[in-house]
Amino acid sequence: MVLESFLSAAPALETLFRAHAVDVARLVQRLLGPGAGRADVEDLTQQIFLAAHRALPKFRGDSKPSTWLWGIATRTVFREIRSRSRHRKMVAALEGMLATAPQQSSPHDQKLEQRQELARVWRCLMEINPKKRMVFVLHELESMSGREIAEYLEIKEATVHTRLYHARRELMEKLEKEAR
Amino acid sequence: MKCPGRELLFDPHADADRTAFAAHAATCEECRPLLALHRSTFRALEAQEMIAVDQRGVWAKIDAGRRSARPWFDWQVGLAAAAVLASAIFIFLRVSDPPAATVAVEEWIDIAKTTDLEFSGAALKVGAGSKLLFSADPAAREIRVFRGTVDIAETSLEGAQPLAIETPHARILAVGAKYQLHVAPEKVRIAVERGQITAIDRGVEHRLQENETLELPAAEMPKPAGATQNTENADTPETAPAPRADLEAWMLAADTHRRAGELERAEKLYRRVVAHADGAAYREEASLRRAALLAELGQKDQALRVLQTIAPGGNLRPERAALEARLLLDKNDLAGAARILEKFEDRRDPVLESIREEIERKK
Numbered sequence: 001m002v003l004e005s006f007l008s009a010a011p012a013l014e015t016l017f018r019a020h021a022v023d024v025a026r027l028v029q030r031l032l033g034p035g036a037g038r039a040d041v042e043d044l045t046q047q048i049f050l051a052a053h054r055a056l057p058k059f060r061g062d063s064k065p066s067t068w069l070w071g072i073a074t075r076t077v078f079r080e081i082r083s084r085s086r087h088r089k090m091v092a093a094l095e096g097m098l099a100t101a102p103q104q105s106s107p108h109d110q111k112l113e114q115r116q117e118l119a120r121v122w123r124c125l126m127e128i129n130p131k132k133r134m135v136f137v138l139h140e141l142e143s144m145s146g147r148e149i150a151e152y153l154e155i156k157e158a159t160v161h162t163r164l165y166h167a168r169r170e171l172m173e174k175l176e177k178e179a180r
Numbered sequence: 181m182k183c184p185g186r187e188l189l190f191d192p193h194a195d196a197d198r199t200a201f202a203a204h205a206a207t208c209e210e211c212r213p214l215l216a217l218h219r220s221t222f223r224a225l226e227a228q229e230m231i232a233v234d235q236r237g238v239w240a241k242i243d244a245g246r247r248s249a250r251p252w253f254d255w256q257v258g259l260a261a262a263a264v265l266a267s268a269i270f271i272f273l274r275v276s277d278p279p280a281a282t283v284a285v286e287e288w289i290d291i292a293k294t295t296d297l298e299f300s301g302a303a304l305k306v307g308a309g310s311k312l313l314f315s316a317d318p319a320a321r322e323i324r325v326f327r328g329t330v331d332i333a334e335t336s337l338e339g340a341q342p343l344a345i346e347t348p349h350a351r352i353l354a355v356g357a358k359y360q361l362h363v364a365p366e367k368v369r370i371a372v373e374r375g376q377i378t379a380i381d382r383g384v385e386h387r388l389q390e391n392e393t394l395e396l397p398a399a400e401m402p403k404p405a406g407a408t409q410n411t412e413n414a415d416t417p418e419t420a421p422a423p424r425a426d427l428e429a430w431m432l433a434a435d436t437h438r439r440a441g442e443l444e445r446a447e448k449l450y451r452r453v454v455a456h457a458d459g460a461a462y463r464e465e466a467s468l469r470r471a472a473l474l475a476e477l478g479q480k481d482q483a484l485r486v487l488q489t490i491a492p493g494g495n496l497r498p499e500r501a502a503l504e505a506r507l508l509l510d511k512n513d514l515a516g517a518a519r520i521l522e523k524f525e526d527r528r529d530p531v532l533e534s535i536r537e538e539i540e541r542k543k
Binding site for chain 2: 013014015016017018019020021022025026029030033034036037038041042045046049050053056059064065066068069114115117118120121140141143146160161162164165168169171172175176179
């Protein structure tokens, strides 16, 4: 056994994790919505860094590391939110959040009301095609530009704008319908 | 028919405050409720509470996952190899009674109850409470045993590649032998029932024949002549150099503890290697791993001091630079972190680049 056999534990991925784990976990939560639990977020964060680990040898420095990692993260989450079982699970969690009736006037209940309002919005968002929903969340909640989103999702910027337009429109129409 | 002014709200080029739509809604009764709904929607979305993830737990899973991911493979080759490997693992690692169960490779396995396994042509009976790791490459024929009791019946013919068992105390090689290992923190006991085995302990080969037994103690730290220095608390104690085999055994044990999440014990062993290494290679590698562990344990100043003892002015490895720059950045020493990174002109290292970005952001 030689020393070189120990060198596979190089800290590069670890350093990348330290630098970006919090942001990646936040991005995952934003994209999954409030229906996701801690286990879902941790599981996807783990998947993203493992995907990054597999892709590291091919990183050539053509983009910033954060751009590169964001691309991996968004595409990994996108694959996940397209899955029917994930969709069902998230919707069921949102329905569960809406099922608890808040009592009036206590601070605890105000928080519950806020959560329910969020769940109502997300229930409508979950009815939108994941491609459009993804662009909506990245732009509206993560303040990413059309160009950045196009780069991460590997699509044209014009496609980002089209999806954003439809997502905004569909969401407001669904919310209006629900409010009536 | 809906008011055409609504389109201003959905325009992909509209600003975050929807100024144009708000101006329109001020004079349009039909659109005013839509503006209110839009605002309450975004208040709700922005109020989403973020769950704090268990970073250490997530990292432990990633670390275990990457070890089995074999990233050095090109993925197409990896895919083909994975298919071959999956069949190989299924054949080699099969629980004989009950049949058709498999165990993981390249990750430490805790055996809860006595289990019969087959690995690369050897029949193993692994005692309850054992902890071991099987190499993912069946051709390597290597098992690491951290603790516990293993009965091995190896049926290969003479001339075949020996089955190698690595413990924190010794490396044991056998072809066509039947023997038992009992691995405890303080010693390994080897009892041969049939055939012949070779145990290598700190560079010394021991050959054991049928019915012979050997006990090898854990690699002891050599005592420095006439010194009473407490090496547990010193970063660079002046001690006698240890044989290379000792250093390797300590490194193995430290890595094992690290992967098992026993960070303090791992840190002590890396410190031991640093203290007794006779040459820069072991000292630098052990110091780097120790510093990474100290940082993980939250002892960042200590980690920085350890890093700064490594070959000042010598070659700077990217792993070390990344860790040192990150620690300096955490201390808000932007100039210090930038100085470290200046030594790397090649801008392709994603980790170093991410630290550069953070320095720029903080400036």
